Amino acid sequence: MSVKQNKMIKEVFTLDVDTDGGIHKGSFEVDKNADKIIGIAICSSRDDIAYYRGAQAIKINEEEFFPENFETKNLMSGLNVPPNLRFYRLGNIDPGNRKVEIIYTDSGLADVVAFEAHKIFLYVYSSLAVQPTE
Amino acid sequence: MEKIIVHTIRITRSFEKNLFQILLPENAESITGIAASCDIHLVNVTGQPKIQRESGYLHLFISDTGEKMFAQILHASYRIEAWEKIGEQHLVIQQFSWKTNFEMLATCQPVQNMVIDGFYEDRVGADVEEDELSYNVRIYLRLKMKQP
Numbered sequence: 001m002s003v004k005q006n007k008m009i010k011e012v013f014t015l016d017v018d019t020d021g022g023i024h025k026g027s028f029e030v031d032k033n034a035d036k037i038i039g040i041a042i043c044s045s046r047d048d049i050a051y052y053r054g055a056q057a058i059k060i061n062e063e064e065f066f067p068e069n070f071e072t073k074n075l076m077s078g079l080n081v082p083p084n085l086r087f088y089r090l091g092n093i094d095p096g097n098r099k100v101e102i103i104y105t106d107s108g109l110a111d112v113v114a115f116e117a118h119k120i121f122l123y124v125y126s127s128l129a130v131q132p133t134e
Numbered sequence: 135m136e137k138i139i140v141h142t143i144r145i146t147r148s149f150e151k152n153l154f155q156i157l158l159p160e161n162a163e164s165i166t167g168i169a170a171s172c173d174i175h176l177v178n179v180t181g182q183p184k185i186q187r188e189s190g191y192l193h194l195f196i197s198d199t200g201e202k203m204f205a206q207i208l209h210a211s212y213r214i215e216a217w218e219k220i221g222e223q224h225l226v227i228q229q230f231s232w233k234t235n236f237e238m239l240a241t242c243q244p245v246q247n248m249v250i251d252g253f254y255e256d257r258v259g260a261d262v263e264e265d266e267l268s269y270n271v272r273i274y275l276r277l278k279m280k281q282p
Contacts, residue, residue, distance in 0.1 A: 052175070069140040069272060071171070074236035088236065109268070112175045 007128045009034050012121055013100065020115040021108025026122075029098045034126035036092035041125075042075040046118035049106075051076060053113065054120070057103040061096025068103065072120075087125055100124060135279045136166065143271045145190070145256050155197070156250040158277065164245055165203075167238030167276030168194070174210045174258060174269040188257045192271065197249040203241070208271065210258060238276055245277070 015026040030037065037060060044050035054072030058065050066075075077086040102122055106115065141156045172189050187210045194204040254271055 052173070064137075067138055067140050069142050070138065070274075071173075071272065107173075107270075109173070111268075 007130075008038070009126045009128055011124045011126070013102075013124065015102060015104055015120040015122065016117070017104060017106060017120055018117040019106075021106050024104045024106075024120075026102045026104070028100045028102075028122070028124075030095050030100060030124055030126055032098070033129050034095050034098065035129035037090060037095050037124060037126045038092060039087040039089045039125045040075065041077065041087040041123040042072055043121040043123070044072075044076075044118055045121075046116060047076065048113050049116065049118050050120060053107045053109060053115070055105045055107065056120075058122075059099075059101040059103075060090075060093065061099060063096075065090060065093075068105070072104075087123065092127065095126065135281070137162075137277045137279050139275050139277065141252075141273045141275070143252075143254055143273075144268070145254070145271060146268050148256065148258075148267055150254075150256045152254045152256075154252045154254070156194075156252060156273065156275065158245055158248045158250065158275075159279070160248060161280045161282075162245045162248070162277040163280045164278045165241055165243040165275055166278050167240055167274070168204050169236070169238040169274040170204075170206050170208060170271065171274075172208045172210070172269055172271045189269070190254055190256045190258065190271065192273070193253045194273070195251040195253075196243075197247045197251050200251075203243055203250075204239070238274060250275075 009031045011030060013026065013028040015024055017024050040058065042050070044054070051073045055069045056066065056072055057068040057070065075088050100122070102120070104120055137159065139156070139158070141154070143152055143154055145152065170192050174189050189208045189210040192206050192208055193202060195202050252273065258267060
């Protein structure tokens with residue numbers, strides 16, 4: 001799903017996490033009109049599970065931007081963050097083959113919060129390619 | 135070009151002293167950011183004050199000279215209840231204190247040796263049953279890479 005507005009494309013990719021302590025992989029393609037990827041954000045249908053138990057690697061165009069074991073909580077944001085700042089800025093990176101890959105790991109540690117099946121939402125913000133005017 | 139690497143240490147014993155080494159990529163030029171965190175969470179007892187509890191001491195050293203480049207006292211955090219009631223609204227924990235823009239301590243440490251030595255000493259052990267102690271310490275290093 002993507003929304004194009006103000007020369008920015010906002011896309012949401014969903015990853016289902018349904019096994020306790022497992023590794024879940026998802027691969028998505030950013031919009032063909034995306035010129036540069038500006039930033040990403042992560043939310044979940046169960047924020048507490050993702051916050052306490054989650055870690056992920058994120059690759060864009062086969063390049064690893066976040067390594068394995070990078071905690072999900074470092075990419076999540078709360079209400080005290082202004083809405084237009086709620087994403088992690090990557091700088092203007094070239095989308096290349098437009099492939100975004102997420103490898104999400106549930107730690108399996110149940111001492112803080114017990115596992116339930118949930119969804120991870122990966123938001124990708126990119127700038128819209130300027131169409132040449134004739 | 136920048137790259138982030140994560141080194142994870144698993145602590146399973148009270149007062150465990152853990153010596154470790156972090157191997158840096160060959161084309162790393164300098165370390166531009168350092169952060170560390172641990173995933174031990176305490177349950178707050180209603181009515182009791184939340185006391186800041188140390189979970190351990192972390193030290194990082196430059197391998198060939200032995201100079202200390204980073205030290206931090208890591209703290210255990212209190213588990214936030216999954217749901218808090220405010221007025222008529224139920225709000226999830228996500229809505230309170232988290233922030234995006236994960237920030238590291240900015241440094242400019244040239245990489246001369248591909249190895250960083252580290253030392254972590256657990257301090258939680260005194261108050262926890264030994265068989266219950268199990269947590270991870272994560273060290274994040276942001277590296278500036280040499281141009282290919």
